[in-house]
Amino acid sequence: MNFKKNILCIGAGYVGGPTMAVIAYKCPQFRVTIADINPARIAEWNSDELPLYEPGLDEIIRATRGKNLFFTTDIQRSIRDNDIIFVSVNTPTKMFGAGAGMAADLQYWEKTARQILQYSESSKIVIEKSTLPVKTAQAMENILRNAHSFTFEVLSNPEFLAEGTAIKDMENPDRVLIGSRETASGFKAREELVEIYANWIPREKIITSNIWSSELSKIVSNAFLAQRISSINAISALCEKTDADIIEVARAVGMDSRIGGKYLNSSVGFGGSCFKKDILNLVYLCRHYGLNEVADYWEGVVKINQYQQERFTLNMLTAMFNTLADKKICLFGVSFKANTSDTRESPAIFIAKKLLEEKAEIIITDPQALRNARTDLAGMEGRVSFIDDPYKAAAGCHAIAVMTEWDLYRDLDYQKIYDTMIKPASLFDGRNIIDHRRCHNIGFNVYPIGKPALTHF
Numbered sequence: 001m002n003f004k005k006n007i008l009c010i011g012a013g014y015v016g017g018p019t020m021a022v023i024a025y026k027c028p029q030f031r032v033t034i035a036d037i038n039p040a041r042i043a044e045w046n047s048d049e050l051p052l053y054e055p056g057l058d059e060i061i062r063a064t065r066g067k068n069l070f071f072t073t074d075i076q077r078s079i080r081d082n083d084i085i086f087v088s089v090n091t092p093t094k095m096f097g098a099g100a101g102m103a104a105d106l107q108y109w110e111k112t113a114r115q116i117l118q119y120s121e122s123s124k125i126v127i128e129k130s131t132l133p134v135k136t137a138q139a140m141e142n143i144l145r146n147a148h149s150f151t152f153e154v155l156s157n158p159e160f161l162a163e164g165t166a167i168k169d170m171e172n173p174d175r176v177l178i179g180s181r182e183t184a185s186g187f188k189a190r191e192e193l194v195e196i197y198a199n200w201i202p203r204e205k206i207i208t209s210n211i212w213s214s215e216l217s218k219i220v221s222n223a224f225l226a227q228r229i230s231s232i233n234a235i236s237a238l239c240e241k242t243d244a245d246i247i248e249v250a251r252a253v254g255m256d257s258r259i260g261g262k263y264l265n266s267s268v269g270f271g272g273s274c275f276k277k278d279i280l281n282l283v284y285l286c287r288h289y290g291l292n293e294v295a296d297y298w299e300g301v302v303k304i305n306q307y308q309q310e311r312f313t314l315n316m317l318t319a320m321f322n323t324l325a326d327k328k329i330c331l332f333g334v335s336f337k338a339n340t341s342d343t344r345e346s347p348a349i350f351i352a353k354k355l356l357e358e359k360a361e362i363i364i365t366d367p368q369a370l371r372n373a374r375t376d377l378a379g380m381e382g383r384v385s386f387i388d389d390p391y392k393a394a395a396g397c398h399a400i401a402v403m404t405e406w407d408l409y410r411d412l413d414y415q416k417i418y419d420t421m422i423k424p425a426s427l428f429d430g431r432n433i434i435d436h437r438r439c440h441n442i443g444f445n446v447y448p449i450g451k452p453a454l455t456h457f
Contacts, residue, residue, distance in 0.1 A: 055167065136215060190208055223298060329400075365387050405431040
């Protein structure tokens, strides 16, 4: 079959996989290839057990794979044969040298840029899909301009996907942002990318900007979302001291049209691969430019998130008679949010490690993320087990801690669970999704976030 466009994405992770799958699904006239250096990951993408869980992804993969969507480890051939290249490689926080703990580690991104230069035999449009520090495109251009007989145009097209709703976010996004150099060739390349998205997205939702605004907008969006979570979590601590109810406070505040109600659900803290990483990168950039007061402000968002997780763990210790040694605690959920298997920066992983330091025995249950949790906690000293069935996981435990807002945990038979637990049985609701009054009536000592505890003491 002759395809109208040949599109490549380098990087088969949480962004590259779902993004390219939807493009292939919505644009059957295009050939879409996803390339990655990890053969195990590519093998999983080509199998019946995908490397990540995302609602709706399985169906789209089955509809497109082998037809106009292909997965490969052949980076050289993929670069040579495609004219539009999305770069969606990992950009973790740098953990060594200058900027350690804050700056973005761009080594994988630079290696990819050099591969594009090395293997290209024709002009390309190169699109930044990874979250990158502002001005990174300039470095990309400086590498690619060393080609002699052809040219590269670099665009910024940041992703705004939320894990758990990534397919919906791609099919019906709030906006698509495309940044380019404000030159004739930049505008031409930008319009070519606009035309791809316009196959299913209304043009009024496709916004364009200069390339630096586009790069910065992604980090700023994540910073603002994380800021709201840290803000409501900071108030949750005050609610617990004053007998106020954080759910009632959030409802009253969120009904103000100037504020809105989204991201005002108090919890044990935010996680995922983006929020902490992007805010620390923003802090590093601000300090680099001498904006120390701005950096301090944004660093406070991360500190509040860390405080919320530590506070939750300390509350567990205090409520359980100031010792967790040899006590069995069941964690309901380990993914950083519902409807994903991703455990990166998950509060549950942080809290599990803290509980192990207190010599507790941990039982972890989750409908999708146990494989990743086993990897995250491998080598940790202490007793950890992983059980799919939440009823079996909770049996014989002293306490349950709800870590992830899976709908499954809202609807469990808590009387049945209580009957199998060691008494007094405690329930720590890190997501405020359980019927606290009902569980208290059953016999649990209930400890919500941002609300007075319900105990039998």
